[in-house]
Amino acid sequence: xxxxxxxxATLAASATAALSGADEPGAPARGREYYELRRYRLSVGxxxxxxxxxxxxxxxxxxxxxxxxxxxxxxxxxAKDGPAVWVLIPHPSLDSVAFVAGAINLxxxxxxxxxxxxxxxxxxxxxFERIDSWLLxxxxxxxxxxxxxxxxxxxxxxFEMRTYESFSELKALKxxxxxxxxxxxxxxxxxxxxxxxxxxxxxxxMPELTYMLCSPDMATHKRNWAAFxxxxxxxxxxxxxxYADTVSRITSRFxxxxxxxxx
Numbered sequence: 001x002x003x004x005x006x007x008x009a010t011l012a013a014s015a016t017a018a019l020s021g022a023d024e025p026g027a028p029a030r031g032r033e034y035y036e037l038r039r040y041r042l043s044v045g046x047x048x049x050x051x052x053x054x055x056x057x058x059x060x061x062x063x064x065x066x067x068x069x070x071x072x073x074x075x076x077x078x079a080k081d082g083p084a085v086w087v088l089i090p091h092p093s094l095d096s097v098a099f100v101a102g103a104i105n106l107x108x109x110x111x112x113x114x115x116x117x118x119x120x121x122x123x124x125x126x127x128f129e130r131i132d133s134w135l136l137x138x139x140x141x142x143x144x145x146x147x148x149x150x151x152x153x154x155x156x157x158x159f160e161m162r163t164y165e166s167f168s169e170l171k172a173l174k175x176x177x178x179x180x181x182x183x184x185x186x187x188x189x190x191x192x193x194x195x196x197x198x199x200x201x202x203x204x205x206m207p208e209l210t211y212m213l214c215s216p217d218m219a220t221h222k223r224n225w226a227a228f229x230x231x232x233x234x235x236x237x238x239x240x241x242x243y244a245d246t247v248s249r250i251t252s253r254f255x256x257x258x259x260x261x262x263x
Contacts, residue, residue: 032143034097035198037210038087039132048085050117050127055087056260058114062104063089068096070147072195072263074159074255085128086161086255088212088263090145090196097135136198136210141180148193148214151263157214158254159195159263160221165208165249172199172207175246179211182233187213190224190231195263218254 042048052073060071072088091097104110111118120127138144150157166172176199187194195212215221228234237243257263 032138032140033145033196034091034094035136035138035145035196036089036091036097036100037134037136037198038089040085040087040128041130041132042083042085042128044083046083048127050120051085052258052260054114054117054127055085055258058110058117059104060260060262061113062107062110063100066096066099067092068100070145070262073258073261075258076253076255078254085258088196101133132204134203134210135201136196137201139176139180139184139197139199141184142194142197145196145263146194147263148195150193150214150216151257151261155216157216158218158221158256159212159214161210161212161253161255163205163208163210163251164247165205165251166246167248169207171246172209174243176209178237178243178246179209182237186228186231186233190227191215192221192224192228
């Protein structure tokens with residue numbers, strides 16, 4: 001078995017075992033995307049021109065050519081755990097995930113366009129420190145990434161990326177169910193502009209889920225978020241005993257899109 005075949009089989013097994021909200025328990029997603037969320041960790045004060053050049057000129061064009069569209073690239077101005085560049089890659093299949101993880105940097109066009117980044121010669125001045133990566137499966141309630149109108153129109157925008165951890169695997173599945181049962185619709189109705197919702201299949205601090213919202217500015221975001229707290233769908237869900245204690249920790253990050261981000 002080739003490395004690519006092994007990776008695809010392994011990811012498929014993980015997705016089938018862990019994915020919730022499918023048509024039947026244990027069944028794979030139908031028409032739902034997978035997301036690779038990357039964090040390129042940087043040294044404090046280090047420039048990331050090499051990394052940006054690779055993402056803009058090599059990786060994203062190669063992904064787009066393979067039908068992987070709407071790739072997001074973000075920075076986190078107020079990061080509390082060190083500077084980083086975040087990259088969100090939507091995939092139509094696990095085979096796509098496996099190829100990007102294992103082989104895309106072997107393509108001649110990628111190597112030519114990203115030569116400076118890929119062949120960074122010294123450990124004293126690397127393009128990044130390390131790469132963290134998470135694999136997520138889209139929720140049934142938003143099966144495909146939604147590019148915000150602000151991004152399509154290239155207007156100013158901010159993003160909030162929220163991660164919910166759970167102390168129990170079953171409680172984590174109930175939280176996914178809770179989103180599908182009305183939280184997603186309420187957020188859409190109130191203009192919080194959800195971009196994606198993903199159940200983490202592979203990553204750290206599991207079980208967890210991650211989702212992303214988009215707003216034109218912080219004031220608008222805070223106003224819409226406050227309105228969500230009073231929305232009848234949310235009030236109903238949070239008072240439903242079956243959804244008690246589904247989240248043990250919430251991490252919120254505010255992100256800014258890179259100039260070349262497609263989201």
